[in-house]
Amino acid sequence: MKVLSGIQPTGRPHWGNYFGAIQQYIQLQQSEQAFYFIANLHALTTIRDKVLLHQYTRDAALDLLALGLDPNHAVLFVQSDVPELSQLCWLLMSGTPFGLLERCVAYKDKKAKGLTATAGLFTYPVLQAADILAFDSDTVPVGEDQVQHIEVCRDIAASWNAQFGEVFTLPAPKILKETSKVPGTDGEKMSKSYGNTIELFDDAKAMRKKVMRIATDSRPMEDPKDPAGDHLFDLYKLFATSQQLADMEAVYRRGNFGYGEVKKALADAADAFFDVPRQRRAELEAHPERLREILGDGAQKARAKAGQTLRRAQESCGIL
Ligand code: ADP
Numbered sequence: 343m344k345v346l347s348g349i350q351p352t353g354r355p356h357w358g359n360y361f362g363a364i365q366q367y368i369q370l371q372q373s374e375q376a377f378y379f380i381a382n383l384h385a386l387t388t389i390r391d392k393v394l395l396h397q398y399t400r401d402a403a404l405d406l407l408a409l410g411l412d413p414n415h416a417v418l419f420v421q422s423d424v425p426e427l428s429q430l431c432w433l434l435m436s437g438t439p440f441g442l443l444e445r446c447v448a449y450k451d452k453k454a455k456g457l458t459a460t461a462g463l464f465t466y467p468v469l470q471a472a473d474i475l476a477f478d479s480d481t482v483p484v485g486e487d488q489v490q491h492i493e494v495c496r497d498i499a500a501s502w503n504a505q506f507g508e509v510f511t512l513p514a515p516k517i518l519k520e521t522s523k524v525p526g527t528d529g530e531k532m533s534k535s536y537g538n539t540i541e542l543f544d545d546a547k548a549m550r551k552k553v554m555r556i557a558t559d560s561r562p563m564e565d566p567k568d569p570a571g572d573h574l575f576d577l578y579k580l581f582a583t584s585q586q587l588a589d590m591e592a593v594y595r596r597g598n599f600g601y602g603e604v605k606k607a608l609a610d611a612a613d614a615f616f617d618v619p620r621q622r623r624a625e626l627e628a629h630p631e632r633l634r635e636i637l638g639d640g641a642q643k644a645r646a647k648a649g650q651t652l653r654r655a656q657e658s659c660g661i662l
């Protein structure tokens with residue numbers, strides 16, 4: 343399996359980002375080949391603040407390493423350190439139909455939210471296709487919302503192969519179905535844009551405070567309750583062992599409990615879960631030279647691989 347995925351450095355990661363996407367990166371890092379990167383060129387389409395973009399890029403790398411990404415197994419790099427990706431993007435752009443990009447929901451959503459419809463925002467999926475194709479990736483672990491972009495990538499690759507010969511590998515998305523829609527504190531999908539997030543690297547106190555604010559219904563305490571579809575229970579499920587979950591399910595069905603107890607159990611479980619990553623992150627942060635070394639080494643490996651694919655693509659269309 344040849345795995346690749348990217349994460350945009352657009353803010354502090356939350357539980358949804360971890361359980362919907364990052365968790366899979368870590369699980370798949372022992373594959374035959376695994377490349378992960380910080381998509382700072384993609385983020386430039388939305389973040390127009392020099393200091394913030396730089397800081398978020400560094401933070402995203404720290405987050406991934408703290409959560410268990412191991413540079414001895416997977417290559418970690420920053421997108422802009424690999425100029426071959428932008429070069430390949432232009433080649434792909436030359437054959438990408440306008441209509442294919444016009445149909446992309448992510449673009450339409452961002453425009454509807456008031457972002458200026460720049461050429462970068464519109465052609466975002468072509469750069470994403472270059473990221474994927476440059477590494478001959480066959481498996482792209484992502485959240486549900488990225489599936490359309492992987493389909494666009496397949497279309498672009500198939501059309502190139504039909505015109506110029508078998509240059510690119512067609513990738514497939516890999517989704518974690520059970521955690522594809524982690525609820526936020528209001529019960530809607532957890533998302534930065536809804537202001538309902540719980541961040542991965544909040545300190546224990548701040549995290550507990552957000553957990554305590556999770557919205558619940560006002561049915562009487564004594565009533566038995568069905569855990570299915572209850573977003574507080576769904577959040578607990580992310581962290582609890584099967585025994586803890588079975589016990590909590592019994593409490594729900596019995597009734598006579600307060601949601602405060604469930605929240606406390608959730609906060610305790612989440613706290614234990616993020617304890618080691620929090621410590622690892624603090625250690626890494628204290629050694630910026632180590633991070634520079636990891637990203638420098640990653641960029642070198644990524645350039646070597648992407649360079650080969652770029653040359654293949656250039657030769658196939660008469661550019662070299
Ligand atoms: P946000 O919606 O907070 O801006 P992003 O769009 O940056 O998050 O998402 C980054 C990755 O995390 C994507 O792969 C996305 O599918 C995944 N993701 C984001 N929110 C959730 C969620 N609530 N549940 C599951 N996965 C999520």
Ligand code: TRP
Pocket residue numbers: 346347348349350381384469470473474482483484488491
């Ligand atoms: N668009 C992805 C997101 O917002 C980030 C990304 C950029 C990506 N290039 C990629 C994901 C290549 C997978 C493969 O989450």
